[in-house]
Amino acid sequence: MSVSHALESDVADGVDMLRRQDPELAEVLLGEAQRQATTLQLIAAENFTSPAVLAALGSPLANKYAEGYPGARYHGGCEIVDVAERLAVERARALFGAEHANVQSHSGSSAVLAAYAALLRPGDTVLALGLAHGGHLTHGSSANFSGRWFEFVPYGVDAESGLIDYEQVRALARTHRPKAIVCGSIAYPRHIDYALFREIADETGAYLIADAAHPIGLVAGGAAPSPVPYADVVCATTHKVLRGPRGGMLLCGAELAERVDRAVFPFTQGGAQMHTIAAKAVAFGEAATPAFTAYAHQVVANARVLAAGLAAEGFAVTTGGTDTHLITADPAPLGVDGRTARGLFSAAGVVLDCCPLPHGEARGLRLGTAAPTTQGMGEPEMARIAVLLAGVLRGAVGSAGAREEVRELAGRFPPYPGR
Template identity: 50%
Template sequence: MHQPPISQLSSADPELARLVEAEAERQYAKIRLIASENYVSQAVLEATGTVLTNKYSEGYAGRRYYEGQQVIDKVETLAIERAKAVFGVEHANVQPYSGSPANLAAYLAFAKPGDTVMGMALPAGGHLTHGWSVSATGKWFNPVRYGVTKETGRVDLDEVRDLARNHRPKLIFCGGTAIPRTIDFPAFAEIAREVDAVLVADIAHIAGLIAGRAHPSPVGYADVITTTTHKTLRGPRGAMILSSAEHGKALDKAVFPGLQGGPHNHTTAGIAVALGEAAKPEFRNYAQAVVDNAKALAEALRERGFELVSGGTDNHLILIDLTNKGIGGKPAAQALDRAGIELNYNTVPFDPRKPFDPSGVRLGTASITTRGLEATRMPRLAEWIDRVVGAAAEQDEATIDRVAAEVRELLATYPMPGWSAHTP
């Protein structure tokens, strides 16, 4: 059953309660490899379900537009101070509703419509809000995009420098949504300084690894740092903007009143809890284990003939090109889901297929590491992925069913925060 229990919800709305329980059990029964997902602690779950959701709090601590903020101000200040301590920054804003508004705040603070901005192209691993055409950022600004080289699958920083010199962007984004390699923040900072651009490091995927010292930090290099608070950081679905004190006022003004109204105080509380957890020594062990698992899984997949973009990984994320396996990313992802292994289909650099039927899949190890799986389990996981991908290509549902049973048997020995197989 769900932990903490949802007895009142079950009584008031049994239909919805059944759906919540079903989702919790689904998360328990599957190997969750979606790189942008994780399991939060029960403490984070409890914080996000408190009466803090009742309070409206436009403005910032000490400067609100509604009365009765004596407690809320302390909650938000606690989250801010913990963010500053964990990441070693001078300023933190914990109010953005998600990663996209956090990135939009950087545009609003430092650019005007029509200005040139630069970011990684979406098919190469960038994010929609880094200037891609279907996003408001690609429609309201003049986007210049960099990618990766076909031979290495890595960013060519010489190309980035040439583009920056030729186009003189106001903003340069580094980071993205499908980047399996370490981001060279010092090199990006040097390029941004040369063209007098504001460097924004989007660390949504790797924030927990940075907090746990398993990935280099952009602090001291990027003018602005944006991040979601879930993924590797293991917090609720929210976001933060980190910066030097110099840029704090402009960013705060961009978030409120520029883009949104009152913050979600229950989410702010959950962020504070997650940051408190990230400050503990055991979180460093977790972050390193995430990377160790990813590297072990990548090597095991390579040994089974899978083609990995960039040849492997430095972080939590693996991007696989399935072209040589004779199957597209979408049918492979759907078959793996039926087998109890959850990931997402994804474009790969220079993908000849369409975005909704791409050549690749993306996976990450943050969630399974939270469940307690270790690097010694990764060869077995690679074997299951290999069997299912082969079975999907042959439309062999019997093999997929057998793998699903084996997955359930393994996961029964690994507890999940938020759900228990036993009624207390």
């Protein structure tokens, strides 16, 4: 089954109009569209949104100022955009089985900021996965508001298994009595045991914040466990596996609804971006379909095959595999570090990220299957990609040969067929 999108004419019309009015910028748009269509997108945080999501993003809703919430805005003329936000909220609540949803956060980081603002005060102690072990900047980086305004205590992953060390989490929580425990990561390939985090939070009197930016799309498609029944607040992005516009969202129980809403607006944001909210509504609608459930499961099946293929080729795959869309691996057994490997892959047209390796000096690689699965690629293509990546690092395939292979593969699975 192909899960590729069909290109709708209004998207093409928009580009044509731009080409006439602003050819310089049109070149940028077309160049980026071409780059995306002719290279392999293995960045775990990226995906191809549908033409319907793009249409909402490029709609006149972008013109509307709408501070506040539906029915209680600071600006006039919001009655129509209110419908879009109510739809987004209702669809998010239904999709994730949450009592309350806030769909206004401009990004994943804004959603985390709002979660902290709802539950914490500056100076509070927070337990989160250390940055070197896969925590996000908002989980205590000194370069980020989180590290400057809160006392973060990092927990880690086990040196042998690469799995979250839940006993360390429990011990640190008992010692430090944090106000909140954050579970969530930019690079953890396994399911998170939300029930166990809840147990530790309850035992030590902490709030539980799930930063489900990465797995939330899998949760929507029934391919990963949901944090919603366990966390006090769930924050997430809408643009990864979930395949919506770039943005954030928050889910919580009814008792925290008002605190969360006020933490988003007016505490951390001004006017809501109604075009993005409409696009989120579109994405939530798409994510509620059987086709999306099939997609989410295919994303995981693809990641498993890619991880197994990489392991068979000699990469040291963290935790030995994956439960999700995401794989982290050390290419050192093939003679290069992650940074060098990323450069070699880039020359071959394969786009992916470096990531820290929890207990090593050099950097590793992070790969994801959300985007190629949207293109319609399946297990055979993942197996082929693993062999290709190893061939590039071993020098068995020159970068020109690899680039040609990537071009051929990408050409068979256009992200927007018909363009």
